[in-house]
Amino acid sequence: MNIILxxxxxxxxxxxxxxxxxxxxxxxxxxxxxxRAARTADTPLGHQVAAVMDSGALVSDEIVSALIDDxxxxxxxxxxxxxxxxPRTAPQAASLDAILEAHGRHLDHVIELAVxxxxxxxRITGRFSCAKCGANYHDKFKLPAVADTCDVCGNHEFKRxxxxxxxxxxxxxxxxxxxxxxxxxxxxxxxxxxxxxGMADIGxxxxxxxxxxxxxx
Ligand code: AMP
Numbered sequence: 001m002n003i004i005l006x007x008x009x010x011x012x013x014x015x016x017x018x019x020x021x022x023x024x025x026x027x028x029x030x031x032x033x034x035x036r037a038a039r040t041a042d043t044p045l046g047h048q049v050a051a052v053m054d055s056g057a058l059v060s061d062e063i064v065s066a067l068i069d070d071x072x073x074x075x076x077x078x079x080x081x082x083x084x085x086x087p088r089t090a091p092q093a094a095s096l097d098a099i100l101e102a103h104g105r106h107l108d109h110v111i112e113l114a115v116x117x118x119x120x121x122x123r124i125t126g127r128f129s130c131a132k133c134g135a136n137y138h139d140k141f142k143l144p145a146v147a148d149t150c151d152v153c154g155n156h157e158f159k160r161x162x163x164x165x166x167x168x169x170x171x172x173x174x175x176x177x178x179x180x181x182x183x184x185x186x187x188x189x190x191x192x193x194x195x196x197x198g199m200a201d202i203g204x205x206x207x208x209x210x211x212x213x214x215x216x217x
Contacts, residue, residue, distance in 0.1 A: 001026070001080040001081075001108045001109075001213065002080060002081045002083070002100060002105050002106065002107050002108055003026075003080075003081070003082055003083065003107070003108055003109040003110070003111060003213070004082075004083040004086075004087070004096075004107065004109070004110045004111070004187075005017055005082060005083065005084050005111055005113060006110055006111065006112045006113070006180070006183075006184065007112060007113030007114070007115060007198055008115060008117065008120060008172075008173055008176040008177075008180075009120065009124060009169060009172045009173065009176065010115070010120035010121075010123045010124040010127075010169070011113040011115045011120070011198045012113055012115075012198050012202065012205060013084045013085060013113060014028075014030060014032075014033075014084055014085075015136065015202060016113070016202075016205060016206060016209060017030065017082045017084040019202075019206050020082050020206075020209065020210075020213075021082065023206075023210070024080065024213075025079070025080070026079070026080035026081060026082050027075060027079050027080065027081050027082065028081075028082050028084055029068060029071055029072075029081050029082065029083050029084065029086065030084040030085050030086075031059075031064045031067055031068065031084075031085050031086040031088075032084070032085045034064075034067045034071065035049050035053060035059055035063075035064070035067070036053075036161075038067075039053065045063075049063070053162075053163055054162055054163055054168065055168065055171065056163060056167075056168035056169070056170070056171030056172040056175065057171065057175060058088060058089065058175055058179065061089055061091045061092050061095065064086055064088075064092060065092060065095040065096070065099065068083075068086055068095075068096070068099060069099045069102075072099060072100075072103045072105075073103070075103075077104060077105075081105070083096070087180075087183060088175075088176075088179060088180045088183075089179045089180065089183070090179075090182065090183055090186070092183075093183045093186055093187075107187075107190075107192060108192065108213075109192055109193075109194060109212060109213065110184075110187040110192050110193045110194070111193075111194050111195075111196055111209055111212060112184065112193060112194070112195045112196065113196055113198030113205070114195050114196065114197055114198050114199075115198040115199055116199055117173060119199065120169070120173070121166060121169055121170070121173075122140070123138070123141075124164050124169050125164055125165065125166055125169060126138045126139035126140050126141070127139075127160070127161075127164060128158045128159065128160045129158065129159060129160075130150040130152065130153060130155050130157075130158060130159075131155065131157040131158055131159045132150065132153055132155035132157065133150060133152050133153040133155065135150055135151065135152040135153070137158070194212045194217065196208045196209055196212070
């Protein structure tokens, strides 16, 4: 099964993709994560990608589609995929069709996480994660049980994404509205879009997504 999680930054795509990965053995394909890995390389491409990401603008379609193509080539046919943060533009949606076909796959579902944009800024600007194991936290909604100590691994160092500041978040939202939201009709025309309330509790969102994947919704 191959699915897309679609929604603005902070809608919970990454959180839900990690849960599906753990629950169903699907593979999360996050272009944001791939680009964050690429930007750490001290290469011209790494620096270019870092500058674009820090502004909140979108990295070029060619770069992200190549990342997805390369990653799919490493998977076996039985492994299901969750596209998280890709496609984000109409050309990327067209590339994804071609890439999936080349890998003998097809799209089963596009799940839209519907959210209230004003709440997203608070969600995003408050988020941080364990620098060691990656467990996610939030200044307001999910602090570690013991101050400055990761609940999962006991580490004391945390990190924040450099693009999780209010100004960049506003740009990322605008990019979503202008370039990503318009790709929904492409998938609606194929009858594969389902909408989930992304403002609900994290566990409830997972239950709703699982119901869609199991054909119960
Ligand atoms: P994300 O982790 O999905 O929020 O992505 C973080 C940043 O990486 C975005 O603001 C973009 O600059 C870049 N990015 C991630 N995925 C894509 C994509 N599919 N197309 C273009 N840029 C992307």
